[in-house]
Amino acid sequence: MRPYSLLLLLFPILSCSTESGKYSKWTIYRGDEGSNAYSQLNQINTQNVKDLKVAWTYRSGDEADYISLECSPIIIGNILYGVSPRLKTFALNAQTGKQIWSFNPFEKGSNEAGVSRGLTYWEDGNEKRIFMFVYNKLIALDATTGKQIMNFGDSGYVDLNKNLRDDGKEHLEDVQNTSPAVVYRDLIITGSAVDERYQGSPGHIRAYDVRTGKRKWIFHTVPQPGEFGYDTWKEGNATSGGCNAWGGLSLDSKRGIVFAATGSASNDFHGGERKGKNLFANSVLAIDAATGKLKWHFQTLHHDIWDYDLPTAPNLVTIKKDGKTIDAVAQVSKQGLVFIFNRETGEPIFPIEERPVPASTVPGEESWPTQPFPTKPLPLCRQHFDESMITDISQAAHDSSLAKAKKYAWGSIYLPPSLTGILQFPGIRGGAEWSGACVDMKTGIMYVGINDIPNIVELKEYKPDGDDDLSGMPLSKAGAIIYQKNCASCHGDDRKGNQTFPPLLGIEKRLKPNDVKKNLQNAKGLMPSFASMPAQDKEAIVSFLFDLNNKKTYVADSSHRRPPAPKNRYTLKDYIHLTDHEGYPGVKPPWGTLNAVNLNTGDLEWKIPLGEYPALAAKGHPNTGTQLFGGGIVTAGGLVFIGATQDEKFRAFDKATGKLLWEYQLPSGGYATPATYEVDGKQYVVIAAGGGGRQRTKAGDYYIAFALP
Numbered sequence: 001m002r003p004y005s006l007l008l009l010l011f012p013i014l015s016c017s018t019e020s021g022k023y024s025k026w027t028i029y030r031g032d033e034g035s036n037a038y039s040q041l042n043q044i045n046t047q048n049v050k051d052l053k054v055a056w057t058y059r060s061g062d063e064a065d066y067i068s069l070e071c072s073p074i075i076i077g078n079i080l081y082g083v084s085p086r087l088k089t090f091a092l093n094a095q096t097g098k099q100i101w102s103f104n105p106f107e108k109g110s111n112e113a114g115v116s117r118g119l120t121y122w123e124d125g126n127e128k129r130i131f132m133f134v135y136n137k138l139i140a141l142d143a144t145t146g147k148q149i150m151n152f153g154d155s156g157y158v159d160l161n162k163n164l165r166d167d168g169k170e171h172l173e174d175v176q177n178t179s180p181a182v183v184y185r186d187l188i189i190t191g192s193a194v195d196e197r198y199q200g201s202p203g204h205i206r207a208y209d210v211r212t213g214k215r216k217w218i219f220h221t222v223p224q225p226g227e228f229g230y231d232t233w234k235e236g237n238a239t240s241g242g243c244n245a246w247g248g249l250s251l252d253s254k255r256g257i258v259f260a261a262t263g264s265a266s267n268d269f270h271g272g273e274r275k276g277k278n279l280f281a282n283s284v285l286a287i288d289a290a291t292g293k294l295k296w297h298f299q300t301l302h303h304d305i306w307d308y309d310l311p312t313a314p315n316l317v318t319i320k321k322d323g324k325t326i327d328a329v330a331q332v333s334k335q336g337l338v339f340i341f342n343r344e345t346g347e348p349i350f351p352i353e354e355r356p357v358p359a360s361t362v363p364g365e366e367s368w369p370t371q372p373f374p375t376k377p378l379p380l381c382r383q384h385f386d387e388s389m390i391t392d393i394s395q396a397a398h399d400s401s402l403a404k405a406k407k408y409a410w411g412s413i414y415l416p417p418s419l420t421g422i423l424q425f426p427g428i429r430g431g432a433e434w435s436g437a438c439v440d441m442k443t444g445i446m447y448v449g450i451n452d453i454p455n456i457v458e459l460k461e462y463k464p465d466g467d468d469d470l471s472g473m474p475l476s477k478a479g480a481i482i483y484q485k486n487c488a489s490c491h492g493d494d495r496k497g498n499q500t501f502p503p504l505l506g507i508e509k510r511l512k513p514n515d516v517k518k519n520l521q522n523a524k525g526l527m528p529s530f531a532s533m534p535a536q537d538k539e540a541i542v543s544f545l546f547d548l549n550n551k552k553t554y555v556a557d558s559s560h561r562r563p564p565a566p567k568n569r570y571t572l573k574d575y576i577h578l579t580d581h582e583g584y585p586g587v588k589p590p591w592g593t594l595n596a597v598n599l600n601t602g603d604l605e606w607k608i609p610l611g612e613y614p615a616l617a618a619k620g621h622p623n624t625g626t627q628l629f630g631g632g633i634v635t636a637g638g639l640v641f642i643g644a645t646q647d648e649k650f651r652a653f654d655k656a657t658g659k660l661l662w663e664y665q666l667p668s669g670g671y672a673t674p675a676t677y678e679v680d681g682k683q684y685v686v687i688a689a690g691g692g693g694r695q696r697t698k699a700g701d702y703y704i705a706f707a708l709p
């Protein structure tokens with residue numbers, strides 16, 4: 001009998017808090033503060049995983065086609081906390097899936113929906129809090145009751161749009177957050193998601209008092225005059241934002257260091273107004289968690305013009321190299337590269353070489369002449385594209401893809417975007433994505449899902465409003481013009497949307513005019529905020545979208561004079577993949593892979609295609625892999641669990657070999673990272689299955705937990 005088991009019998013309620021052992025709980029997004037999604041639980045293992053059955057299913061009642069449910073739940077004791085597609089936070093009995101409470105941040109019946117990848121838990125004595133993000137709000141809930149804590153921040157929340165620039169002025173910001181914050185002592189520390197177009201907000205990292213919501217420190221990811229890094233912006237950075245850690249943060253609480261990985265500087269695809277290296281964009285940052293002071297940084301890409309955000313917080317790992325044990329930081333990137341650094345000094349573990357890359361020809365652009373390439377591990381997706389790599393799944397697929405591809409330039413990674421168009425490979429969706437990698441903390445082997453699909457990147461001149469005289473035009477006609485300038489780049493000239501953006505044609509079937517106006521107020525996922533758009537313009541867009549045949553005409557608002565458009569501004573024409581005539585990727589498979597990388601040696605242990613399309617499998621092309629969204633977890637039971645595939649399956653692999661040991665057909669895609677936990681001696685594996693989103697498969701509202709019978 002273990003010495004404390006008597007205590008457990010007497011006080012069963014305490015049993016959860018007396019659980020011992022690192023990596024046995026899942027109280028933090030992605031498993032532990034180092035974001036490794038590793039569990040030492042081994043009840044479910046390579047021998048018995050074939051017997052895994054559904055233990056419970058929870059349905060929130062929410063569905064939202066264009067939102068993917070990306071939440072990885074946390075489990076505190078025997079309560080599971082998660083988020084629904086319409087951003088309701090809920091608490092469930094982790095053994096039965098029965099709801100304990102649910103908190104709806106919106107009015108009842110609202111059409112609002114958004115991405116929340118997870119929650120943050122904090123406790124001190126009897127005080128227990130759940131922190132969630134709803135667009136621009138950091139909300140604190142009482143973990144026991146689900147009631148909003150009204151004395152946190154400004155009446156119940158911290159507004160991320162406030163206290164960002166420290167110049168005493170009010171700015172129209174577009175800050176939101178989609179990934180959970182981390183807690184260090186009594187600070188809650190967070191990155192953000194911001195608009196990636198011209199004049200987007202800066203992605204400064206901030207810490208707030210976990211009790212009051214008061215801002216305690218700020219780290220300027222876009223450095224201010226006088227600060228280190230400011231001189232990496234040749235003409236200053238007044239019109240630039242971004243450089244934001246939208247994929248969450250990792251924490252080394254023992255050393256008191258918070259680690260962030262940042263995205264591109266805005267505007268994404270043209271850096272003419274931000275010449276220079278642009279620190280701290282695309283950088284791994286080690287920041288003193290108590291003070292917000294920078295300890296070290298490494299920029300993985302200089303002057304990004306490809307939207308190659310570092311999409312995920314790094315893994316804090318321990319590796320063995322040359323007989324030494326080293327605490328390290330491993331960062332996966334959208335380019336499919338893996339950068340590994342000494343955790344304390346930021347020194348690369350394997351050499352990283354600066355190699356020359358081709359120069360941009362777009363007017364006003366000064367691309368950076370070299371880029372960093374890790375010598376090890378080798379890239380996890382293809383880094384080059386030529387005619388021999390065009391899909392060969394059928395003659396028709398080949399011919400249709402080649403015909404499209406031939407209109408654009410091809411080449412290797414860091415081929416610069418152009419006005420005539422390039423095939424960008426690795427694509428904008430990675431390589432790695434927000435789900436990041438999981439790492440076996442016993443062996444130092446990293447498991448990571450990787451996309452391998454090219455994009456077509458074509459730039460066009462950016463013309464903001466201002467030049468046109470809309471006055472006197474019928475309102476819906478003016479709306480059509482305003483739509484083309486502000487909305488068509490994503491929702492399509494024809495309003496039909498595409499793989500990434502929802503159609504607005506037929507919007508009247510889903511939304512009311514007022515809902516659309518509300519939609520324009522807040523940024524949501526890739527949808528930017530149009531809060532600063534004149535009311536008349538919003539009215540005109542609505543009139544156009546709903547085909548309101550009213551007699552109103554457009555009256556220019558003299559109080560809102562638009563500034564003349566700066567010259568030499570360029571943006572992306574369209575977010576599109578290179579696809580064949582049926583919509584499959586235009587490159588040879590595999591299109592999505594699961595990779596096992598040994599971080600000690602830098603060598604690839606194994607690589608397998610992940611997922612397939614039943615229609616293609618039936619024609620003799622199984623195992624093509626699919627685009628992936630959602631991460632894996634790795635367990636001491638010898639397993640890697642991952643959903644992520646467009647075939648909507650949840651799978652378990654032997655972590656040693658990559659052999660498929662179990663699979664389950666989910667009711668909708670599991671585009672989220674699973675979690676595993678133990679209650680009363682039983683191990684569960686749970687995944688959110690919300691489908692939809694960028695995968696364009698059927699939407700759902702499920703959380704499904706599995707256990708052995």
Ligand code: HEC
Nearest residue numbers: 066067486487490501502516519524525526527528530541
């Ligand atoms: C940079 C890309 C982008 C631009 C520009 C953009 N949108 Fe969106 N929009 C999106 C995305 C992505 C979504 C889905 C957002 C979500 O719910 O995650 C969306 C959603 C919407 C929705 C909700 C659709 C639904 O079915 O619920 C409306 C309405 C909408 N956008 C209108 C507009 C209008 C009007 C404009 C121009 C003023 C505009 N958008 C500009 C990307 C964009």
